[in-house]
Amino acid sequence: MSQIVKLGMEHRKFAFDKDLPPAATIRSGDTVILETEDANCSLITRETDLWPEFKKIYETAGGCNPVTGPIYVEGAKEGDNLAVEIKRVVPGFARGGGYTSIQSGVGSLEDINGTIQKPLGAKTRILKIENDEIIYKLDNNEEYIKIPVAPFVGTIGVAPKYDRRASFYKGREWCGNVDCPDVKVGSTVLLPVHVEGALLSMGDVHGVQGDGEITGCALECQGIIEATVRLIPKEQSTYLTWPQVDSDEWIGVISIANRGRLTNAMANGYVELAKRMELEYGIPLCDGYMILNLAGKMRVGNGGSCVCRIDRKLLEKYRLK
Amino acid sequence: MSQIVKLGMEHRKFAFDKDLPPAATIRSGDTVILETEDANCSLITRETDLWPEFKKIYETAGGCNPVTGPIYVEGAKEGDNLAVEIKRVVPGFARGGGYTSIQSGVGSLEDINGTIQKPLGAKTRILKIENDEIIYKLDNNEEYIKIPVAPFVGTIGVAPKYDRRASFYKGREWCGNVDCPDVKVGSTVLLPVHVEGALLSMGDVHGVQGDGEITGCALECQGIIEATVRLIPKEQSTYLTWPQVDSDEWIGVISIANRGRLTNAMANGYVELAKRMELEYGIPLCDGYMILNLAGKMRVGNGGSCVCRIDRKLLEKYRLK
Numbered sequence: 001m002s003q004i005v006k007l008g009m010e011h012r013k014f015a016f017d018k019d020l021p022p023a024a025t026i027r028s029g030d031t032v033i034l035e036t037e038d039a040n041c042s043l044i045t046r047e048t049d050l051w052p053e054f055k056k057i058y059e060t061a062g063g064c065n066p067v068t069g070p071i072y073v074e075g076a077k078e079g080d081n082l083a084v085e086i087k088r089v090v091p092g093f094a095r096g097g098g099y100t101s102i103q104s105g106v107g108s109l110e111d112i113n114g115t116i117q118k119p120l121g122a123k124t125r126i127l128k129i130e131n132d133e134i135i136y137k138l139d140n141n142e143e144y145i146k147i148p149v150a151p152f153v154g155t156i157g158v159a160p161k162y163d164r165r166a167s168f169y170k171g172r173e174w175c176g177n178v179d180c181p182d183v184k185v186g187s188t189v190l191l192p193v194h195v196e197g198a199l200l201s202m203g204d205v206h207g208v209q210g211d212g213e214i215t216g217c218a219l220e221c222q223g224i225i226e227a228t229v230r231l232i233p234k235e236q237s238t239y240l241t242w243p244q245v246d247s248d249e250w251i252g253v254i255s256i257a258n259r260g261r262l263t264n265a266m267a268n269g270y271v272e273l274a275k276r277m278e279l280e281y282g283i284p285l286c287d288g289y290m291i292l293n294l295a296g297k298m299r300v301g302n303g304g305s306c307v308c309r310i311d312r313k314l315l316e317k318y319r320l321k
Numbered sequence: 322m323s324q325i326v327k328l329g330m331e332h333r334k335f336a337f338d339k340d341l342p343p344a345a346t347i348r349s350g351d352t353v354i355l356e357t358e359d360a361n362c363s364l365i366t367r368e369t370d371l372w373p374e375f376k377k378i379y380e381t382a383g384g385c386n387p388v389t390g391p392i393y394v395e396g397a398k399e400g401d402n403l404a405v406e407i408k409r410v411v412p413g414f415a416r417g418g419g420y421t422s423i424q425s426g427v428g429s430l431e432d433i434n435g436t437i438q439k440p441l442g443a444k445t446r447i448l449k450i451e452n453d454e455i456i457y458k459l460d461n462n463e464e465y466i467k468i469p470v471a472p473f474v475g476t477i478g479v480a481p482k483y484d485r486r487a488s489f490y491k492g493r494e495w496c497g498n499v500d501c502p503d504v505k506v507g508s509t510v511l512l513p514v515h516v517e518g519a520l521l522s523m524g525d526v527h528g529v530q531g532d533g534e535i536t537g538c539a540l541e542c543q544g545i546i547e548a549t550v551r552l553i554p555k556e557q558s559t560y561l562t563w564p565q566v567d568s569d570e571w572i573g574v575i576s577i578a579n580r581g582r583l584t585n586a587m588a589n590g591y592v593e594l595a596k597r598m599e600l601e602y603g604i605p606l607c608d609g610y611m612i613l614n615l616a617g618k619m620r621v622g623n624g625g626s627c628v629c630r631i632d633r634k635l636l637e638k639y640r641l642k
Contacts, residue, residue: 296531
């Protein structure tokens with residue numbers, strides 16, 4: 001019988017690392033409920049708290065962009081996969097919201113002082129969530145813009161085979177801080193297993209994020225993630241090279257930019273998706289490539305990541321297994 | 322009283338160029354109905370017709386990616402803008418559909434022989450449109466995938482101030498071959514005017530296109546474009562640096578990648594959009610940047626272009642004029 005395992009945010013870690021002792025052990029089919037800390041470990045709670053330098057985050061909290069875990073999955077071994085079905089994402093459960101910020105030199109606009117003609121100083125906005133809307137108060141008056149919440153899991157991954165990887169980073173081997181809004185309720189993420197137990201961790205709940213996360217700081221908040229974890233034995237695996245994310249409506253690939261080149265991430269994601277369409281649906285690679293050319297969707301994550309996907313309804317009648 | 326001006330596809334041109342004689346003269350508020358030729362000038366009508374080399378297209382047809390025009394707008398002078406409201410886009414009016422193709426060495430995947438492990442040969446698919454669906458027949462059986470049509474204007478632009486620009490290319494000054502699916506019925510494109518009469522041309526109707534147009538060839542077809550053209554005098558202009566595309570639901574910026582770097586195109590587009598939010602809605606730049614960070618949308622065009630946009634409903638109460 002499957003069980004529910006809860007981990008509080010005291011189990012936060014700052015790396016995907018095979019040498020970390022498990023915070024919990026589960027079996028395939030079990031559900032985990034994780035409390036997650038925000039990316040700056042609660043160093044930002046007022047608008048006068050600016051995004052801290054890494055030195056301060058590391059010295060005060062021990063690292064940044066924490067994930068809760070790791071979770072040891074019984075029987076998981078190298079070559080297997082984990083299918084993580086996201087059941088619930090609650091943003092801002094602790095402070096009733098979160099924050100966003102501008103930091104010079106960080107974000108997709110790189111150096112905002114050089115890119116936007118009037119220099120913008122560092123700034124923090126504390127944002128409440130009310131009735132599933134984020135309340136954004138403008139600087140120049142008392143009015144508010146309300147943005148519907150669209151919560152998702154910013155960081156998800158497993159322990160790499162050899163090296164420790166900081167939870168702030170992302171990569172094909174462990175996935176990590178990809179900030180893809182498609183990793184939301186109803187989605188299932190397929191990850192590779194490199195070490196015994198897989199050592200799954202998740203965190204970095206975002207209340208909402210614009211395409212590209214252009215300031216480098218979405219609606220950051222503490223959160224709760226509920227997910228059911230299934231072990232897919234190697235023999236039944238359809239995993240190829242990149243993490244996958246699927247929903248009832250589409251199948252997709254999480255792809256990461258090579259040296260920040262989103263064009264390359266998009267190409268890698270579509271190549272992988274064409275291969276999936278061949279493996280899982282029997283659609284010849286050449287047709288898959290052309291079908292994606294006509295009907296593929298690409299959604300950028302945090303400027304260094306994207307999801308390439310295609311609607312299931314176009315493919316479903318060809319499914320092989 | 323406004324009039325309707327029709328141009329057949331015999332008026333196709335292969336450049337945006339101030340020295341081309343106008344094919345028609347209109348006044349602000351007039352509507353144009355343009356027949357447009359496909360990107361390869363009807364050199365592809367059977368599946369045995371592969372995407373031709375540029376040499377062949379140039380020698381047979383005089384150029385590739387033709388646009389219909391140019392249209393001289395009375396009174397238009399440098400510094401003014403043209404607002405082109407797209408009223409109707411009919412794909413494949415002549416042959417009942419169009420084609421898509423794979424060409425080695427072209428497209429976002431660059432060299433498909435190097436990127437996808439099994440080499441893919443050049444290939445053409447002739448695709449019928451029936452009941453607003455594109456019928457894609459698979460290589461390996463008699464079955465079909467049906468993709469809903471989503472037609473748009475692939476190439477739109479004006480004459481640059483000095484140089485002639487081939488209609489195959491795109492750039493900030495003249496816009497051109499941006500292949501943004503947002504340039505569709507219900508959208509209005511705002512373009513700069515550089516020379517007397519503006520010399521507007523449009524063409525390259527696509528029946529549908531996946532994000533990124535990864536093979537470099539969408540559903541190419543002959544088409545009909547109906548659009549109402551309005552002259553915006555310099556004094557009333559809200560034009561900044563990049564072409565704009567707006568609909569009833571959102572405002573957006575068409576941005577073009579610097580040396581193919583989509584990440585840069587995205588940054589340029591968002592910076593421009595933040596500036597528009599300040600100019601048109603009175604939202605301070607810093608707030609605009611953070612609002613886009615939370616709620617901006619980016620949609621890639623043909624791998625070298627994108628549209629950055631934001632929903633009007635978030636901003637409308639702040640509109641200044």
